[in-house]
Amino acid sequence: MEKLKHLLQEIEKEINSMKWPSKPDGLYEPLSYFLGIGGKRMRPLMSLMSAEMFGANPLDAMPAAMSVELFHNFSLIHDDIMDEAPLRRSMPTVHTKWNQNTAILSGDVMLIKSYQQLAAYKENLHELFTIFNDTAVGIWEGQQMDMNFETRDDVSIEEYLEMIRLKTSVLLGCSLKMGAVVGGADKNNADKIYSFGQDLGIAFQIKDDILDLYGDPEKFGKQIGGDIIANKKTLLYLLALEHGTAEQKAELKRLEEEKDLDKKVASVRSIFDAIGVLGMSEERMKKYETQALQALSEVSVEKERKADLENLAFYLMNRQN
Amino acid sequence: MEKLKHLLQEIEKEINSMKWPSKPDGLYEPLSYFLGIGGKRMRPLMSLMSAEMFGANPLDAMPAAMSVELFHNFSLIHDDIMDEAPLRRSMPTVHTKWNQNTAILSGDVMLIKSYQQLAAYKENLHELFTIFNDTAVGIWEGQQMDMNFETRDDVSIEEYLEMIRLKTSVLLGCSLKMGAVVGGADKNNADKIYSFGQDLGIAFQIKDDILDLYGDPEKFGKQIGGDIIANKKTLLYLLALEHGTAEQKAELKRLEEEKDLDKKVASVRSIFDAIGVLGMSEERMKKYETQALQALSEVSVEKERKADLENLAFYLMNRQN
Numbered sequence: 001m002e003k004l005k006h007l008l009q010e011i012e013k014e015i016n017s018m019k020w021p022s023k024p025d026g027l028y029e030p031l032s033y034f035l036g037i038g039g040k041r042m043r044p045l046m047s048l049m050s051a052e053m054f055g056a057n058p059l060d061a062m063p064a065a066m067s068v069e070l071f072h073n074f075s076l077i078h079d080d081i082m083d084e085a086p087l088r089r090s091m092p093t094v095h096t097k098w099n100q101n102t103a104i105l106s107g108d109v110m111l112i113k114s115y116q117q118l119a120a121y122k123e124n125l126h127e128l129f130t131i132f133n134d135t136a137v138g139i140w141e142g143q144q145m146d147m148n149f150e151t152r153d154d155v156s157i158e159e160y161l162e163m164i165r166l167k168t169s170v171l172l173g174c175s176l177k178m179g180a181v182v183g184g185a186d187k188n189n190a191d192k193i194y195s196f197g198q199d200l201g202i203a204f205q206i207k208d209d210i211l212d213l214y215g216d217p218e219k220f221g222k223q224i225g226g227d228i229i230a231n232k233k234t235l236l237y238l239l240a241l242e243h244g245t246a247e248q249k250a251e252l253k254r255l256e257e258e259k260d261l262d263k264k265v266a267s268v269r270s271i272f273d274a275i276g277v278l279g280m281s282e283e284r285m286k287k288y289e290t291q292a293l294q295a296l297s298e299v300s301v302e303k304e305r306k307a308d309l310e311n312l313a314f315y316l317m318n319r320q321n
Numbered sequence: 322m323e324k325l326k327h328l329l330q331e332i333e334k335e336i337n338s339m340k341w342p343s344k345p346d347g348l349y350e351p352l353s354y355f356l357g358i359g360g361k362r363m364r365p366l367m368s369l370m371s372a373e374m375f376g377a378n379p380l381d382a383m384p385a386a387m388s389v390e391l392f393h394n395f396s397l398i399h400d401d402i403m404d405e406a407p408l409r410r411s412m413p414t415v416h417t418k419w420n421q422n423t424a425i426l427s428g429d430v431m432l433i434k435s436y437q438q439l440a441a442y443k444e445n446l447h448e449l450f451t452i453f454n455d456t457a458v459g460i461w462e463g464q465q466m467d468m469n470f471e472t473r474d475d476v477s478i479e480e481y482l483e484m485i486r487l488k489t490s491v492l493l494g495c496s497l498k499m500g501a502v503v504g505g506a507d508k509n510n511a512d513k514i515y516s517f518g519q520d521l522g523i524a525f526q527i528k529d530d531i532l533d534l535y536g537d538p539e540k541f542g543k544q545i546g547g548d549i550i551a552n553k554k555t556l557l558y559l560l561a562l563e564h565g566t567a568e569q570k571a572e573l574k575r576l577e578e579e580k581d582l583d584k585k586v587a588s589v590r591s592i593f594d595a596i597g598v599l600g601m602s603e604e605r606m607k608k609y610e611t612q613a614l615q616a617l618s619e620v621s622v623e624k625e626r627k628a629d630l631e632n633l634a635f636y637l638m639n640r641q642n
Contacts (some may be wrong), residue, residue, distance in 0.1 A: 021462075024465045024466045024469055025469055026465055026468070026469060027462060027465035078425055078426075081422075081425060082425060101402075105399075105403070105461065105465060105468070108428075108429075108432070108461060111429070111432060111433075112432075112458055113458070115457075116458070118450070119450055119454060125447050126440065126446050129450070130440050133436055133437045133440060137434070141342075141345055143426060144346075144348035148345055
């Protein structure tokens with residue numbers, strides 16, 4: 001993993017060296033603040049690794065990598081407003097530290113800046129631009145679906161998977177595909193690497209849902225059962241609705257109003273356990289992980305070149321937080 | 322003006338024929354609603370006219386025209402949230418008709434859709450994309466300056482003019498310059514037409530400030546003195562601060578708190594009149610108008626080809642609302 005570490009350092013260096021204008025007051029501070037509070041930098045890393053797999057210097061994909069990272073951060077800033085989230089990565093969100101108008105404005109600027117990164121490319125611009133636009137529209141459709149789900153009681157598992165595909169996974173696909181285009185991949189290979197990212201992203205999100213309840217409290221770093229407390233319709237919950245008895249479903253409904261949060265998490269979990277929700281979720285996750293690795297195996301470059309992305313996938317799927 | 326009317330019809334036709342997906346519920350309705358409530362369509366018109374002036378079919382510039390119009394509408398949707406404005410063109414704003422989260426989200430999508438229009442160009446994409454990005458960043462800087470001005474008591478006239486240049490004028494310059502690029506203009510001509518738009522935009526905004534207080538109530542269509550009621554630091558107000566006596570300035574300060582709004586507008590106006598603010602504002606406006614027409618005159622195409630844009634400038638500067 002020495003190489004991954006090196007690429008991650010390059011990404012941090014690039015983010016830290018971004019020159020933000022000092023004027024007007026208040027416009028750019030939130031951007032450098034928010035980018036500075038960290039994150040896994042998984043998306044930009046994927047762009048660099050993908051370019052490298054196709055034989056390019058990974059740093060050639062740095063503008064594309066920054067483009068997806070800025071886009072991701074833009075979406076988080078606006079998300080946090082919409083979710084009224086006070087904290088992100090244990091730090092105050094932009095609308096909390098400044099105010100809502102500043103958060104709207106600086107999110108907008110972050111989005112424009114994310115596009116601006118793509119101007120580093122001339123020859124491939126049209127292709128990169130098209131991938132990026134299509135992805136961005138998809139993410140916003142996923143965002144809207146997620147919002148709509150909050151007030152719906154009849155969300156199907158298929159709809160949920162489609163929502164997380166759009167909201168989370170297409171940006172992973174996009175990161176990899178843009179790296180592939182920079183690396184000179186042909187259309188077939190670029191599409192394969194996109195599929196790899198997309199399926200890996202769905203598996204990754206299911207893993208998130210699982211860790212939220214079944215993670216090791218010592219290693220997870222966040223409160224166990226946060227999704228249950230927030231009455232979120234995760235895959236675990238939807239599977240429970242699909243496979244539970246009428247009685248179990250009624251009990252889950254009742255528990256939405258439970259005020260004793262420890263009791264709420266424990267009771268919901270025991271219903272999930274009785275239904276076997278964990279195994280079903282892991283099965284789904286495994287399915288997408290397998291599909292992802294299958295797509296990667298079909299990319300026509302030498303097998304050794306794929307090792308880094310395989311390792312990354314393994315790391316992401318076996319993480320404890 | 323038959324030709325202008327024809328181009329405006331083409332613009333409406335294009336807007337009305339935009340295909341918005343029907344899913345997910347709630348994401349696209351606000352976009353077609355907001356685009357449907359109208360507007361002068363001045364920016365897209367300028368793109369088409371500029372392309373035509375340089376010898377192209379004006380409709381070749383339609384995607385660029387839509388790009389600026391969508392961008393403009395995106396900025397209005399987010400502006401309206403930040404200003405807590407209930408109405409826009411006498412119709413409910415997006416955050417009023419739906420809610421704030423929907424307004425944030427649909428503004429974001431509108432911005433992405435505005436970029437997506439540019440993908441219609443391949444050969445010129447890099448140039449158009451760069452103009453567009455630079456303009457977008459400028460507008461957001463102007464937006465932030467405007468926000469900062471609300472809590473400042475020492476805004477200079479130069480700062481104000483810089484703010485309106487960024488917030489309003491660069492998008493007119495951009496509309497014209499993108500049309501010029503589509504029309505095959507060389508760099509020098511493209512820059513000249515940008516200057517024309519930028520200076521015309523500043524004159525246009527000063528005209529706005531003037532009409533708000535000195536417009537004909539019968540023709541203006543909005544409440545006369547709205548800026549005074551809102552204690553807005555317009556050019557008129559800043560000129561009064563610069564040229565008024567200590568007593569007049571103290572009185573203006575006091576009037577900010579005046580509850581009787583008719584009295585407030587009448588009293589501020591009589592101070593403005595005593596100082597001669599109208600004449601000074603018209604002088605500034607005239608200066609930018611002259612600069613604009615000078616830049617247009619320096620564009621190296623036959624004089625007759627410029628007649629339409631000259632007429633448009635004349636129309637905009639002599640409008641009553």
